[in-house]
Amino acid sequence: MFKSCWIIAAVVAVHLIGTVKCQLDPEIVDEIIPEVTSQGGQAKLNCTVVNKQDGHTVIWTFLDSKSGGEIITNDENIFVENKVCKEGSKKYELAKREFNKRITYMLVINCLEVVDYGYYKCYIQIRGTGSASWPSKIGHLIVQVPPTITSKNVAVLQLDVGHSHNLECSATGVPAPNITWVRSDGGLLPGFDGAQLRNTVLPLKNVTKEDRGLYKCIADNQVRPPDVYLVSLSVFFKPETLAVQDTVGQAQNRQFDAKLECRVSGYPEPEVVWYKEPTRSEGNTQLMQLNDNEKYEITKLIATTTLRFQEAWYVLRIKNVEANDYTKYYCVARNRIGEDRQTIIELFETMECQGANCPSFEAQGASAISVSLLATVAMVTLAKLML
Numbered sequence: 001m002f003k004s005c006w007i008i009a010a011v012v013a014v015h016l017i018g019t020v021k022c023q024l025d026p027e028i029v030d031e032i033i034p035e036v037t038s039q040g041g042q043a044k045l046n047c048t049v050v051n052k053q054d055g056h057t058v059i060w061t062f063l064d065s066k067s068g069g070e071i072i073t074n075d076e077n078i079f080v081e082n083k084v085c086k087e088g089s090k091k092y093e094l095a096k097r098e099f100n101k102r103i104t105y106m107l108v109i110n111c112l113e114v115v116d117y118g119y120y121k122c123y124i125q126i127r128g129t130g131s132a133s134w135p136s137k138i139g140h141l142i143v144q145v146p147p148t149i150t151s152k153n154v155a156v157l158q159l160d161v162g163h164s165h166n167l168e169c170s171a172t173g174v175p176a177p178n179i180t181w182v183r184s185d186g187g188l189l190p191g192f193d194g195a196q197l198r199n200t201v202l203p204l205k206n207v208t209k210e211d212r213g214l215y216k217c218i219a220d221n222q223v224r225p226p227d228v229y230l231v232s233l234s235v236f237f238k239p240e241t242l243a244v245q246d247t248v249g250q251a252q253n254r255q256f257d258a259k260l261e262c263r264v265s266g267y268p269e270p271e272v273v274w275y276k277e278p279t280r281s282e283g284n285t286q287l288m289q290l291n292d293n294e295k296y297e298i299t300k301l302i303a304t305t306t307l308r309f310q311e312a313w314y315v316l317r318i319k320n321v322e323a324n325d326y327t328k329y330y331c332v333a334r335n336r337i338g339e340d341r342q343t344i345i346e347l348f349e350t351m352e353c354q355g356a357n358c359p360s361f362e363a364q365g366a367s368a369i370s371v372s373l374l375a376t377v378a379m380v381t382l383a384k385l386m387l
């Protein structure tokens with residue numbers, strides 16, 4: 001274009017001796033830089049032109065697949081309906097800046113939505129010529145959308161042992177999110193070698209009680225924040241009991257307590273009962289059921305980090321241990337599926353106080369104090385003698 005113009009100008013100049021002013025063709029300089037912005041944000045696309053004259057119009061259009069080229073602006077005018085989309089700003093703005101004979105028509109698009117995603121064409125309409133010769137450039141606008149999981153329908157799942165179920169997780173977002181299944185505790189996924197599965201479906205086949213727990217689906221496409229879907233899987237199973245310590249010692253008749261602890265799992269949540277094997281002096285042959293009273297305190301601990309899903313920690317506190325307390329205790333758990341009465345904890349006699357709640361100057365406290373008093377008296381006496 002430039003060359004042919006100069007050649008013509010030169011030829012003309014030779015004939016008319018330099019009185020012709022050369023008219024350069026209008027051009028769009030610089031590529032339009034693609035814009036990548038999050039939903040709700042603002043995009044800016046620059047169309048920079050040179051040699052714009054009267055009869056030239058710079059037009060921004062949206063190359064929508066439906067309309068094939070909706071006109072948004074012509075020169076500085078907004079051509080489309082331009083609604084206020086958020087406080088103080090309209091959907092479209094046009095900023096014109098001139099610098100060194102270059103004019104930039106910056107199209108600003110506010111309140112970005114997924115429908116704004118696509119290609120925008122800037123062209124220079126030249127009056128009196130066919131559109132085929134109009135200069136144009138195309139800009140790409142990518143509107144990113146954080147993931148949304150669309151299938152959060154099941155939050156709690158209850159299965160019998162041996163049953164199967166597919167956990168499903170699908171999500172929308174731009175770009176299309178990656179879907180990953182993991183266990184909340186980071187453990188291995190049942191039926192797979194790994195701790196995570198990159199798939200919308202997590203098949204749970206032939207479940208066992210080991211499969212119970214929290215499962216997490218994460219949809220991530222690098223646009224913050226990722227979306228998360230939690231499913232808690234309960235598996236019905238017979239209770240299981242486990243002694244924290246098989247034997248517990250305590251000294252008798254000194255107002256000390258003994259603490260017997262039992263971990264219990266099972267679903268539905270088991271009922272837990274403590275029994276005592278009678279001592280010889282009690283004469284009874286039947287196990288005696290213990291109740292929460294002035295002698296026993298029965299508690300269930302919750303929210304202990306060491307506990308597994310559907311597991312509880314039961315404590316039997318035997319207050320003021322006496323001779324009749326040295327025997328075996330049973331931690332029995334039952335639900336509608338079955339019962340576990342395997343766990344036995346034995347309380348045995350010790351000479352000294354056991355456990356965290358023992359007094360610090362302990363059993364010999366009284367005699368220890370009298371000894372130190374004697375020592376003080378002796379020192380004072382000694383001091384007087386030396387004077």
Ligand SMILES: *[C@@H]1O[C@H](CO)[C@@H](O)[C@H](O)[C@H]1NC(C)=O
Pocket residue numbers: 033044045046097104106
């Ligand atoms: C668009 O043009 C304006 C004004 O010339 C400039 O400040 C801005 O950096 C340009 N943006 C891009 C993406 O080219």
Ligand SMILES: *[C@@H]1O[C@H](CO)[C@@H](O)[C@H](O)[C@H]1NC(C)=O
Pocket residue numbers: 162206208
């Ligand atoms: C289900 O699992 C149990 C225990 O792991 C196994 O004995 C049984 O064969 C499995 N059944 C099927 C149909 O896979």
Ligand SMILES: *[C@@H]1O[C@H](CO)[C@@H](O)[C@H](O)[C@H]1NC(C)=O
Pocket residue numbers: 175176177178220221222
């Ligand atoms: C999905 O994961 C792959 C592999 O880690 C990664 O290359 C890709 O960028 C991810 N896609 C998105 C949308 O985040």
